[in-house]
Amino acid sequence: MSVTLETDEHKALREAVAALGRRHGRTFDREALWQEAAKLGYLGVNLPEEYGGGGGGISELSIVLEELATAGCPLMLMVVSPAICGTVIARFGTEEQKREWLPGLADGTRTMAFGITEPDAGSNSHRITTTARRDPDTGDWILTGRKVFISGVDIADATLIVGRTADARTGNLKPCLFIVPRDAEGFQRTRIDMELNAAEKQFELVLDDVRLPADALVGDEDAGLLQLFAGLNPERIMTAAFAIGMGRFALNRAIEYARERTVWKTPIGAHQAIAHPLAQAHIELELARLMMQKAAHLYDAGDDIGAGEAANMAKYAAAEACVKAVDQSVHTLGGNGLTREFGLAQLITAARVSRIAPVSREMILNYVSHQTLGLPKSY
Known part of the structure; x- marks a missing residue:
């Protein structure tokens, strides 16, 4: 069982979304899942209640995306529509912009x-x-x-x-x-x-x-980067949620396979050459999740500077953990890891997206070098 720093409400949300994800699975219909998630209030869980949202924050929205990704049915538009655009409009939009856009973004009838x-x-x-x-x-x-x-x-x-x-x-x-x-x-x-x-x-x-x-x-014509990064920090946190969920999906498939696949006397999961890399992948995904939770907490608390550092670290850690988990899962299944039946092969490419978008791992390392460690810039 995973140990998290989540409230009982967060745990209940995670369980409910996980159940929704299992009903749809990796062969999901995007539109059908989008509509059901909207009806249940998951798409707008981060948006203000007075505009039809759930009154939560990026902490709650990241849980939704992570659990859908874990079930094999991530809704990537969540990263953009409610997380980036909804957050920016909620924080900086005029009253007219909020009334026009937020209710639709919250109930899924409009996207941005x-x-x-x-x-x-x-x-x-x-x-x-x-x-x-x-x-x-x-x-x-x-x-x-x-x-x-x-x-x-x-x-x-x-x-x-x-x-x-x-x-x-x-x-x-x-x-x-x-x-x-x-x-x-x-x-x-x-x-x-x-x-x-x-x-x-x-x-x-x-x-x-x-x-x-x-x-x-x-927003304000003179606010500049403040408003821009108000949207980019949630983007990084949500990308981390997507990557962690993808890694968990792959790892779950590999664990199930390793428990059942028997070549010699015992299932292959009994061999440390199989078990240890899977255990390591699990540890790294859990560590990445903790950083993602920290970043979401800081952002929801209004600490934009602290959230900026943590969101970059969370995105970096989650992407690295995801790629490693997917690669190890494919290797665990051998040839079966490349079949359509198990749904892992397509993740080899998808996992690497989290390394290069929305910001590359190298630029995150630059950010930490300069902003956190105080090292000089080369550019």
């Missing part, structure tokens, strides 16, 4: 994608070239730029786009967030041909003088 990555500004948000300028006559915003590797744009009602505006005093560009409707004129998308098998597709976006009303801006 998130657009930050650009072809020439992957990990360097300071190089974002998507710009937003005001029309002096109407007050509208006009967005121009490109984005790449943006998930779920084809099914989302809108995309929360990270652009940059010019500071009137200094002329320096600063990041700002804009809600861009899917059908906005000049908002074009092209699907990227991915070998990764996932329900949510990846797109390249072109914003060709997309005109938006003044109230499309989310």
Whole structure:
């Protein structure tokens, strides 16, 4: 039995979501699961009660995603729609934006994608070239730029786009967030041909003088990175939840197989060459979960600086533990680990996504080197 630092309410939520995941399993229908999870209040568990949410935080939402991933049926749009976009709007949106978007994000009837990555500004948000300028006559915003590797744009009602505006005093560009409707004129998308098998597709976006009303801006034009990282920290925590759940799914399959598969006199799980790597994978997943819980707790408590460090560490630890758990699980099953029956082979690629997105392991190591250890930068 896993020992966690969770409340009784968290444990009850975990058990309930796990039961939902088992009912759907790895052959799940994404839309059907999305609707049922929404009906049960799981999709909006982190959003304010006054706007139809559960009144919880990222702690609760990460439990939902982890348990669905453990059952083999993760809803990746949860990372983007309620976690990033819902959190940003709840914290910084106007009352009108909250009333318009949060109830739909909470009950699953509306979804929102998130657009930050650009072809020439992957990990360097300071190089974002998507710009937003005001029309002096109407007050509208006009967005121009490109984005790449943006998930779920084809099914989302809108995309929360990270652009940059010019500071009137200094002329320096600063990041700002804009809600861009899917059908906005000049908002074009092209699907990227991915070998990764996932329900949510990846797109390249072109914003060709997309005109938006003044109230499309989310939050304060001068807040800059504060608002941006209010969404990126939950993204890292939720990515950790996804990775931990994926690793647990793989490990559970391997443990079950190792208990039953008998080649000589005893099941293969009796041999330390099989048992010890699986035990090590379990330990590392549990350690990653503790860091994820710490990050979620700090974020929900309003400690953005502490949460930033912990969220990066949690994402790093979870990704490494996930890759190791998946690899060891495939090796445990041997040839069966590559069959469709057991559902592990596709995780070999999927597990590595958690290492490179939404931020690479190397950039996390840079963050810890500079921010935590106080070492000088090389860039």
